[in-house]
Amino acid sequence: MNQLQQPGHDHSSAYLIRRLQELLGPAGVITEASEQEPYLRDWLGKWHGKVSVVVRPANTEETAAVVQLCHATHTPIVTQGGNTGMSGGATPDDSGAQVILSTTRMNRIREVDPVNNTITVDAGVILAHAQEAARQAERYFPLSLGAEGSCTVGGNLATNAGGIAVLRFGNMRELALGLEVVLPDGRIWNGLRGLRKDNTGYDLRDLFIGSEGTLGVITGAVLKLFAQPHARATAWVGAASLQQLVSLLTRVRARCGERLVAFEMMSARSLELVLEHVSDTRAPLESKTAYNALIELSDTEDTGLQAMLEDVLGQALEEELISDAMFTSNQSQTAALWKIREGISQAQVRAGKAIKHDIALPISALPLFVAQAEQALADSGMTTDLINFGHLGDGNLHFNVLLPASTEYEAMKSATAAFNRLIHDLVINFNGSISAEHGVGQLRRDELKHYKSPLEMELMLRIKQAFDPNHIMNPGKLL
Amino acid sequence: MNQLQQPGHDHSSAYLIRRLQELLGPAGVITEASEQEPYLRDWLGKWHGKVSVVVRPANTEETAAVVQLCHATHTPIVTQGGNTGMSGGATPDDSGAQVILSTTRMNRIREVDPVNNTITVDAGVILAHAQEAARQAERYFPLSLGAEGSCTVGGNLATNAGGIAVLRFGNMRELALGLEVVLPDGRIWNGLRGLRKDNTGYDLRDLFIGSEGTLGVITGAVLKLFAQPHARATAWVGAASLQQLVSLLTRVRARCGERLVAFEMMSARSLELVLEHVSDTRAPLESKTAYNALIELSDTEDTGLQAMLEDVLGQALEEELISDAMFTSNQSQTAALWKIREGISQAQVRAGKAIKHDIALPISALPLFVAQAEQALADSGMTTDLINFGHLGDGNLHFNVLLPASTEYEAMKSATAAFNRLIHDLVINFNGSISAEHGVGQLRRDELKHYKSPLEMELMLRIKQAFDPNHIMNPGKLL
CATH class of the missing domain: 3.30.70.2190 (Alpha-Beta Plaits)
Structure with a gap:
């Protein structure tokens, strides 16, 4: 790896920061360690990393300029929205070589079209603000989840967020009609179409949705609106x-x-x-x-x-x-x-340390799965305090195991590995998913490799290679 | 191109047919010209082609064996379902080098799960049969279109079919949960998951849906069911x-x-x-x-x-x-x-020759679009008999122009080119789609190239290259 590919190195890092400051102005570049800190850790306090710089572009063009520069200098980019993720997908590694691209300054509601039943937003718009803009137009945007007061629409798209109304309205993928994406080489793909029917080639939109920042930076979206419930x-x-x-x-x-x-x-x-x-x-x-x-x-x-x-x-x-x-x-x-x-989330935090699962099964398989999982847990001889709750209508369980708050790091780590294997093995037996709505990120990356068929992994890697041959988009996450 | 790549050539064609007969038995291979004929032309009578052989595999494994053989011999494959397409997407070219893979023998309803609200079917199941199987389980499968008595679910998936209930239930993409696909090298991707939430990597499913047979052969699907309307x-x-x-x-x-x-x-x-x-x-x-x-x-x-x-x-x-x-x-x-x-379709056939458009626009833009299109048609000096109808709730117009039945082939061709340019230019101005629900196929391939941004075309071609590097899947269609 040469210096250009290692911007953590003093020389290239200084160059990068100077160029970013030229591109974005002082408001768009954070170099102070204390100011960077909130971006470097996830809100659960599980992951922490280092960067040379945090950038906060004000719009799509500035984002494109940042990505072009990172492309030219082989600088890895971690895109971050509201930083409310559950799987470490938006936290950098500790090499110091990565750059955080925060979307939070891109927070414009671009358009509400109550006749087309669509809203067009910047990726950094907070979910609750999108809901509110819909409400003001006497329409309804149904995505709803615990973090809605601080998570961003871009993060919801990158993780294909679910939440409590999926049963009726679908997850984020079903709620999105069009996207604007800055590609890994800095070019802008304008797919901001607000159409219910459009069959003009491959479905690029749904490839970016759920790709957790590994294929590009989502900068804008057209979302579906619905009639207000009364x-x-x-x-x-x-x-x-x-x-x-x-x-x-x-x-x-x-x-x-x-x-x-x-x-x-x-x-x-x-x-x-x-x-x-x-x-x-x-x-x-x-x-x-x-x-x-x-x-x-x-x-x-x-x-x-x-x-x-x-x-x-x-x-x-x-x-x-x-x-x-x-x-x-x-x-x-x-x-x-x-x-x-x-x-429930809050209660778990107060009661101890939770090993969290975010699994989905065919709804018809849920009772037998839970019976077998409980039996397997009992047979394992491990002490278990099972917190089983979830979105039954979506077949989505958060099948968590609570450990005492005093559990040490190493004990937690080995218990997590053991419980994951036991529960995820069963999930796969039932043709279920080990990652339903919280994303893969860093948390489930090894699990994904363990369980996905080699063929499916190969297809995903081919797509990654086709879109991001230099592997600068959120390396270390998902794949 | 060597002989292996040109199976229309006597030697390799004879070898291919012999191997196919070994793999599928006599029921699976059609070599007689008269028996091949119905597969060689589309139902509108617009396209006609030639093949060395039509194969009708009985199941996924046989399909995989056929595709493996075609992969090894660089033989291009045209997958065909009910042959009810509007855009020539399932008709071979006239080189004689292509093979038609008909899915119609794969017609099993694999499973109806009324608790999970899903139905799992072979790709060759006729849409009306899938609807009926759902009804028998007191459930509802909402995709509905004119050809439902003969079109197949696989064809509906390959073209991301729409129809008359999209407004409420979405098009085929929104109705599919999982797919089984034979890849261009003959390996089988099992993505037959019946889950409402599954975020374990890139969305391969939606890449195959709407790809018109150019990325693989869809052999099975899990589809969503709904409560029966009473x-x-x-x-x-x-x-x-x-x-x-x-x-x-x-x-x-x-x-x-x-x-x-x-x-x-x-x-x-x-x-x-x-x-x-x-x-x-x-x-x-x-x-x-x-x-x-x-x-x-x-x-x-x-x-x-x-x-x-x-x-x-x-x-x-x-x-x-x-x-x-x-x-x-x-x-x-x-x-x-x-x-x-x-x-309306029948009336058009009886009244003359129709230049058909299948466009979608933001619903809010429809009145202005139609006003401008009518004005532009009037200004053009061309004789126009405009048949404007469609799915208003989806922003989808079939904005057709009727010409006298006596119109000669060449006159029809030049009128089509002229009307396409006039109408599609306007569609693009309004950020609409030139192909809403009938697919691109052969019919709109040049239009797609004309109107898609070079960047979007490039991304699609990169995906094509990643999945089908030998370009054996339905060449000459879509891209």
């Missing part, structure tokens, strides 16, 4: 088994169709953890059941939504498919249920 | 302008949300043509209006669907947004309206 009905149910919840899901879907927007599952242990660690929460039901679900319907107008939900759940109660149910009658009751569901 | 409300409206229909669409969408499954538009001339050329059709409204729309709502159960439609259209009538409306009160009335809409 009615909502929410319930909490308890069931004796996961199989019963899956049967209930099937029934609610057939009856309510696309009104069903959320079907969130929590094991008894997950609920208990929230009640213990998150203030102002109380059990929605008097009886304790093995599994709970938060079910929500929504509609553009109220044609008896609550009655429909009461009817379908009432019948399930009568047939003893579920053991209990409660319906909310105002917004604060609904908010209280969502607070429980959204409190 | 209620339907249909209306026909007349409006004085396209702008008024677009405003109505916006209003119906905001009010009815995802109940809206079809919003089909027809100009007065399109309607007139159907009434003239298709038997048992009559004008739905007494008054003649510049534009007509067929609007359909559906729902899993009837919570006042008809009343909702009457209300929203009644209000539009009151405000003079539309000039007239009729509602159907039974299935045969509804069928009569759909007969008009679906009769």
Whole structure:
């Protein structure tokens, strides 16, 4: 490797910084260690790295200029949005050779078109701001997840984000119509088309979505909007088994169709953890059941939504498919249920150290998978405190294992490896996914290599080679 | 080019046929000219080609064996499903060097999973059979188009088919969860995952979808199913302008949300043509209006669907947004309206020769586009009989020009070139697509090269090179 390829080296690093300052001005270049610090670590505190410089281009053209320079100098680029990732995908390595390209200054809502039902945004727009811009135009942008107040649309696209409304509206891939991308050589691909039908060649858009910054820098997007929901009905149910919840899901879907927007599952242990660690929460039901679900319907107008939900759940109660149910009658009751569901992450942090899994399975396979996984965990002789919750309607479980907060780094590391192997082996047996919505990043890179077929890895590497032959886009992540 | 690369040549062709007969048995190999004939021409009678052999593998393994052999002998493959394409994408060239790989013997419904809401099928399954298998499991597969009785799921995937329910359910890309593909070297990629969330690397699936047989042979797919609709409300409206229909669409969408499954538009001339050329059709409204729309709502159960439609259209009538409306009160009335809409293709064939366009625009741009296109056609001095109809809810127009049936081949060819340039130039000005749902194939290959940015063409060619370096998959199509 020569000096040009090693910008961590004093000489080339100084050159790079001087050129970046010329291109972006002082506002676009951060060289002070203390100012760089927030960009160098992920919010979970799991990963930390070093860079020569953090750049914050103000627009697509500045981004293209930065990437051109990095292309010419073989400088690796780590693109970072709101830095809310769960898998270390936006944290640099510790070589000091990488550059962070932060999209956060690119935060314009470019256009809202309520007739075409689309919104066009810069990649650095915060998800909640995109939602708000849609709302102001009396439209609805449905992507919703815990970090929505700080994550960016670009990050959502790079990781093909999911969240709580995928069941109804799909993940980010299904919500995107067009993209603008700066390619690894600094050229700009304008794919900002707001069309529902466009069959003019290969689907470049969906190749960039979910590629975690390894094929280019997404700088803008056209996203789908929907009719605003004006009615909502929410319930909490308890069931004796996961199989019963899956049967209930099937029934609610057939009856309510696309009104069903959320079907969130929590094991008894997950609920208990929230009640213990998150203030102002109380059990929605008097009886304790093995599994709970938060079910929500929504509609553009109220044609008896609550009655429909009461009817379908009432019948399930009568047939003893579920053991209990409660319906909310105002917004604060609904908010209280969502607070429980959204409190699980926080409760885990307070209760100990979690080995997190982000798996997806065919919904029909979930009960058997969970039974076999629980059995395998019991057979393993490892102490397990299983926190099983997730988006049942998407077949997406966060099948986490909680360890005591006192667990040392090395013990955590070996436990993680052991649990990963046990759980991921089973996931693959059921034709599932070891990475459903949090991305691969650094966290699951080795797991991906372990489980993906050599053929699929080869195809991905061929695409990587075709787009980024110098491997400057987010090296060390995903592939 | 050596003999191996030219299987049209006697020696290598005889070798190829002998090997194929060994691999597939007599049922899988067609060498008789008369038996080959139906595979050699498209159903519109626009394209015709020659091959040394037509193969009909019975399953994925046989397909892989065929492709391996073609890979080894550098024999180009044209994959063909139901042969119902509109763009010549499945017709061989006239060199005799190509081989047709027909998927029609691969027609098994592999699995219906009503809990996971998925169906897994061979690529050669006829679309209507997939719909029927879903119905038998009390589920709904929404892709619907004119050729559904003979087109195959594999062809629908290869062309990312659209049709009449895209507005609500998306096109084939949004309906597919997993694929099985034989790659250009004969290896089988098993991507048959039935998952709603899966972020484990690049999106290979969507690269194959819409690639028109140029990257591999799709042999199987997992498709999404939905709740069965049990209620339907249909209306026909007349409006004085396209702008008024677009405003109505916006209003119906905001009010009815995802109940809206079809919003089909027809100009007065399109309607007139159907009434003239298709038997048992009559004008739905007494008054003649510049534009007509067929609007359909559906729902899993009837919570006042008809009343909702009457209300929203009644209000539009009151405000003079539309000039007239009729509602159907039974299935045969509804069928009569759909007969008009679906009769346009037939009416065009009977009335003359049509220069067909398959364009998409942002919905908000449609009225201005049509006004400018009509003006440009008038200014051009060319005689024009414009048949403007399409899927307004998707921004997809079939903006056709009808010429007398007597028009000679050369005159047709030059008129097509002239009209294409005029209309496609305008489409591109409005950031639209020159190929919305019928695919590029042979028909629009030169147009694609003319209009795509050199950068986008370059990226596509790099993908082609990465997947099919010998260029044996459907050469002469798409790219």
